[in-house]
Amino acid sequence: MNDVSKDDAVMLTILTRFEKFNLPHALEIKEKVDAGGALSEHELKHLENIFLDSREIRAMIDQRPDLQNLYAQVVHLYHEITTKAVENTQGSDSSNGDTNKS
Helix, strand or coil, rough: CCCCHHHHHHHHHHHHHHHHHHHHHHHHHHHHHHHCCCCCCHHHHHHHHHHHHEEEEEEHCCCCHHHHHHHHHHHHHHHHHHHHHHHCCCCCCCHHCCCCCC
16 A cells, blocks of 8 residues: 555544544534533543544644645534533533623
8 A cells, every 4th residue: 555545544543533532522513502501521521532633733734735724614513512511611610600701
C-alpha cells in the first residue's frame, strides 16, 4: 500500500468513526445543553477526546482542501456545545445562591 492509500484509509476510518459515533453523540449532547442541561463526566470526557483527536488529524486536514469545510463545521459544532455548557453551568451557579456578581 502506498502513502496516499494509507492516508486515504486513515481518513476513511476517521470519517466513518465520526459519522457513526461522534456526530450522533455530539448532537445528543447539543440537544441536552440547548435545553439547559449540564454535561455529565462521560460527556466531558467525550468532548476532551474529540478535542485531542481533532488536534491529531489537523495536519491531515490541512492537506485535504475537500475536507476543510467539514472540519471547520465540526469544530464550530463542538464550540457551540462547550460554550452553551459553560453558560448553563454559570447560570446554574448563580441560581444556586452565587451572589458574587455585581
